[in-house]
Amino acid sequence: MTAKLRDVAEHAGVSVRTVSNVVNGFAHVAPATRQRVQASIDALGYRPNLAARTLRRGRTGLLALVVPEVDSPYFADLAARTVRAAQARGLTVLVEQTDGDADREKRLLHGDRAHLVDGVLFSPWATTPADLAARTDTTPLVLLGEHDGTPGVDHVAIDNVAAAREATAHLLAAGRTRVAAVGVQPHSRNATARQRLTGYRAALTAAGLPTDPALEVPVHRLHRADGHQAMHTLLDSPDPPDAVFCFTDELALGALRAAGERGVPVPTALALVGFDDIEDGRYSTPALTTVSPDKDRIADLALDHLAHQASTPGPPRSTTAPHRLLVRETT
Amino acid sequence: MTAKLRDVAEHAGVSVRTVSNVVNGFAHVAPATRQRVQASIDALGYRPNLAARTLRRGRTGLLALVVPEVDSPYFADLAARTVRAAQARGLTVLVEQTDGDADREKRLLHGDRAHLVDGVLFSPWATTPADLAARTDTTPLVLLGEHDGTPGVDHVAIDNVAAAREATAHLLAAGRTRVAAVGVQPHSRNATARQRLTGYRAALTAAGLPTDPALEVPVHRLHRADGHQAMHTLLDSPDPPDAVFCFTDELALGALRAAGERGVPVPTALALVGFDDIEDGRYSTPALTTVSPDKDRIADLALDHLAHQASTPGPPRSTTAPHRLLVRETT
Numbered sequence: 131m132t133a134k135l136r137d138v139a140e141h142a143g144v145s146v147r148t149v150s151n152v153v154n155g156f157a158h159v160a161p162a163t164r165q166r167v168q169a170s171i172d173a174l175g176y177r178p179n180l181a182a183r184t185l186r187r188g189r190t191g192l193l194a195l196v197v198p199e200v201d202s203p204y205f206a207d208l209a210a211r212t213v214r215a216a217q218a219r220g221l222t223v224l225v226e227q228t229d230g231d232a233d234r235e236k237r238l239l240h241g242d243r244a245h246l247v248d249g250v251l252f253s254p255w256a257t258t259p260a261d262l263a264a265r266t267d268t269t270p271l272v273l274l275g276e277h278d279g280t281p282g283v284d285h286v287a288i289d290n291v292a293a294a295r296e297a298t299a300h301l302l303a304a305g306r307t308r309v310a311a312v313g314v315q316p317h318s319r320n321a322t323a324r325q326r327l328t329g330y331r332a333a334l335t336a337a338g339l340p341t342d343p344a345l346e347v348p349v350h351r352l353h354r355a356d357g358h359q360a361m362h363t364l365l366d367s368p369d370p371p372d373a374v375f376c377f378t379d380e381l382a383l384g385a386l387r388a389a390g391e392r393g394v395p396v397p398t399a400l401a402l403v404g405f406d407d408i409e410d411g412r413y414s415t416p417a418l419t420t421v422s423p424d425k426d427r428i429a430d431l432a433l434d435h436l437a438h439q440a441s442t443p444g445p446p447r448s449t450t451a452p453h454r455l456l457v458r459e460t461t
Numbered sequence: 462m463t464a465k466l467r468d469v470a471e472h473a474g475v476s477v478r479t480v481s482n483v484v485n486g487f488a489h490v491a492p493a494t495r496q497r498v499q500a501s502i503d504a505l506g507y508r509p510n511l512a513a514r515t516l517r518r519g520r521t522g523l524l525a526l527v528v529p530e531v532d533s534p535y536f537a538d539l540a541a542r543t544v545r546a547a548q549a550r551g552l553t554v555l556v557e558q559t560d561g562d563a564d565r566e567k568r569l570l571h572g573d574r575a576h577l578v579d580g581v582l583f584s585p586w587a588t589t590p591a592d593l594a595a596r597t598d599t600t601p602l603v604l605l606g607e608h609d610g611t612p613g614v615d616h617v618a619i620d621n622v623a624a625a626r627e628a629t630a631h632l633l634a635a636g637r638t639r640v641a642a643v644g645v646q647p648h649s650r651n652a653t654a655r656q657r658l659t660g661y662r663a664a665l666t667a668a669g670l671p672t673d674p675a676l677e678v679p680v681h682r683l684h685r686a687d688g689h690q691a692m693h694t695l696l697d698s699p700d701p702p703d704a705v706f707c708f709t710d711e712l713a714l715g716a717l718r719a720a721g722e723r724g725v726p727v728p729t730a731l732a733l734v735g736f737d738d739i740e741d742g743r744y745s746t747p748a749l750t751t752v753s754p755d756k757d758r759i760a761d762l763a764l765d766h767l768a769h770q771a772s773t774p775g776p777p778r779s780t781t782a783p784h785r786l787l788v789r790e791t792t
Binding site for chain 1: 525530531532533534537538540541544545548553554555556557558560577684685689714715717718721740741743744745746748
């Protein structure tokens with residue numbers, strides 16, 4: 131016999147509502163109660179994602195995580211952690227890839243999965259503040275990653291400006307004087323690259339150095355191939371940099387490969403810092419210095435936000451997740 | 462006004478059934494007809510994944526792709542390609558991660574997503590032939606990757622035995638005589654590692670060389686950390702290998718890092734071959750020689766299988782996707 135929500139409630143001596151709150155990860159359950167309910171769930175082999183559906187219309191136990199690219203190591207890592215964090219709350223995550231396509235982002239934003247899921251975790255690329263303002267779908271929504279001037283939407287991100295400033299300051303503190311930035315995206319709607327550029331410039335200014343347009347290298351995408359090409363361009367310039375801050379680890383790993391091809395030793399002649407702390411950078415030779423966003427915390431905060439929206443209607447909230455600079459062998 | 466299937470059929474001058482066949486990527490539509498229907502779909506801005514649902518009960522325009530780890534570069538790459546291949550057929554893929562957990566694999570196998578999706582592409586880790594034989598859910602299902610003795614289930618995979626034999630033969634042809642295999646998984650239910658070991662041994666035997674248990678290194682998982690540790694173990698042995706065939710690129714990249722830490726030059730003192738052709742291996746220094754499964758073809762074949770099951774009931778089919786050895790700088 132399959133255990134029902136009611137069976138768990140009886141077994142734990144609590145209300146059906148309380149079991150539901152535990153299953154859905156809502157915050158306002160006392161830890162002792164939560165523990166008792168979880169013990170009953172385990173004892174009865176209760177499967178929340180099927181049975182919770184009967185609680186009220188629209189409760190499916192499923193969440194959507196919408197990302198531009200599932201094969202970007204950063205998003206793949208974040209997705210795997212989000213799946214596990216949700217699993218711990220009895221929720222299942224379905225991962226969806228938009229390729230950053232504006233139409234697909236818009237359709238998802240406006241409820242294309244509303245009948246399937248209880249909430250959407252959304253990492254937008256092409257979505258504009260106007261798209262967000264025009265949203266009428268009421269499925270709980272949390273944006274992941276930075277987005278400029280987002281009205282009326284919950285939001286979890288790290289402080290990209292501060293992180294980029296720290297990464298650049300780390301290079302300057304080591305005595306580097308010509309620090310390039312690889313990852314500028316002048317035509318992108320995504321705010322992340324813009325904020326990392328702001329942090330980079332702020333560090334230069336704080337050190338009394340001018341910003342130099344020749345050292346701010348635009349890229350098409352944030353992939354290895356782009357970093358590889360950007361590094362070759364920089365090394366071809368009349369006055370090459372002695373350090374590079376790359377806006378993603380993928381860019382930095384492409385740049386590292388290019389430096390190797392040109393016989394430029396890292397870190398002696400060229401220091402490199404990436405961003406994202408993907409596993410790849412831990413095993414490269416030399417291992418990559420990088421900014422590590424706390425991805426487990428981002429996943430947990432995002433789930434907290436969804437649960438809070440479902441339980442406590444109120445104004446949208448923004449939460450900043452922590453990050454830290456991991457110094458390895460490229461600096 | 463939202464375009465309906467019927468509108469597309471009228472616009473294209475074909476039956477609703479034909480539009481549905483095009484939308485679902487069924488094979489038995491003449492190319493000219495397919496083209497005409499696609500033009501009408503584009504002209505009317507028809508959204509198959511919503512409207513196709515009205516065609517018959519259970520048609521959602523959604524597919525599930527179930528993988529053990531979304532953050533494994535191989536599965537992330539395969540997932541991204543599958544999403545795009547499905548997109549080209551007007552279908553949406555939801556990606557789900559099992560962590561190779563036997564219970565979750567079993568629940569998905571037995572219909573945990575049956576009400577949401579039209580088909581399941583499933584890369585199992587812990588599933589046994591008995592689990593498959595016990596399946597009663599009728600949602601179209603295609604297994605991705607090797608699985609020993611799978612009864613009654615469609616199947617798309619590369620020839621892992623042949624691929625591993627070629628990778629090992631490539632090392633032997635270069636004059637290497639002590640070729641290790643990293644990636645043996647004696648306790649795993651997954652057949653992939655077993656088949657790659659079979660291919661490795663076959664190549665040794667064909668070259669008149671004995672197999673040596675000391676050169677067959679078991680690993681816990683197929684990740685970078687496992688390859689890193691395995692390589693250190695091999696280099697600590699009294700008679701280290703002059704070449705290593707790793708069963709995944711992740712293992713090989715971990716091994717490459719370990720070789721660098723020990724000052725063992727690659728490829729001169731140690732040649733390395735990986736498996737999977739993940740992007741990471743294209744940008745490592747030295748770039749990784751690897752077996753490249755045709756992932757686009759795997760995705761396309763898997764979708765063909767689903768469409769075929771939906772349109773033409775019949776006995777299960779197995780299809781082999783192509784692979785090739787990419788020789789780069791580690792050999």
